[in-house]
Amino acid sequence: MWSYQHKAFTVYQIPALADNYLYLIEAGDALACVDPAEAAPIIKACDELNRPLTHILNTHHHWDHTGGNLELKERFNCTIIGAAHDAARIPGIDQKIGEGDVLKLDQVNVTVLDIPGHTSGHIAYVLKDDAGDALFCGDTLFGAGCGRLFEGTPEQMWHSLKKLMQLDERSRFYCAHEYTLNNLEFCFNKVSQSSDIKKYIDWSFTRIKDGKPTIPGTLKREIRCNPMLLPANGEFRRDYAASHEIADDAVSVFTHIREARNNW
């Protein structure tokens, strides 16, 4: 378990399954879990912190994000929060939320964003903090990548990614999988070999070699390096479109890169 100090809250990161990250957010009297794939590691972490779980925040319905919901609710009687759009698929949901809703974890404001694309009801949670916001983005934005489009169109996903790019670039993003090195390998071979990307590869390689996560990272680095966000950069977009002989609008370029990643 790793921990990250923000000013008003602490985030604990717990590895689970093959490559998932589960998170606990400790804010005053609140202890919230984001996307419990399974209950056991969360129960163990609550024991270590010596406090009960008060909330579950789900980003989307996939089993590797909600699998622990019912067992944790039974044990802690915690409140389960998830997307109103997808309430029928969130086990044990108590509170249904969507774009623009603001929750409170003790004194901390949590803003909800609708970011469909990976699933039709995917949401993100943004925790406001003087020392840098925290973004919990589930399977939408990854280190150097984005989620597969299981239930959404490229237009939807691009719109969702643009919404995340508009957040404070100092924000740290806490996504649900450790995919960074694979994504960077794809990026280096198929999309860009910029010096920023080489630096990101060296850093990630060292982190993984030392048994450490590459997540959380900053939005700032993703905006510069993430191949799924690069279509927002006009110069990159025109070069990429010209060399692949496709239209040079952002959605066309994003769609092409996403499909190349699917076939990688």
Ligand code: ZN
């Ligand atoms: Zn998923």
Ligand code: FE
């Ligand atoms: Fe997942």
